[in-house]
Amino acid sequence: MFKQFITKLPGADLYMVGSFLTFFIFFLLVGVYLWLADKKHIDQMSRMPLGDSSPPDDIDYQS
Numbered sequence: 001m002f003k004q005f006i007t008k009l010p011g012a013d014l015y016m017v018g019s020f021l022t023f024f025i026f027f028l029l030v031g032v033y034l035w036l037a038d039k040k041h042i043d044q045m046s047r048m049p050l051g052d053s054s055p056p057d058d059i060d061y062q063s
Contacts, residue, residue: 006012034042 006016009015
């Protein structure tokens, strides 16, 4: 089904190459960001949900 659609689409190779490059560059940039990110900040953010041992006082659980 997709093969028939792609063969009839003019310039389909450009769409495929463009989408591949877009996703590849996006994931490459995310990887570089994570590689260069401050490890202390990442560790602090990973512990954030577990750091609070008591629920907030302003939440009414009865209603």
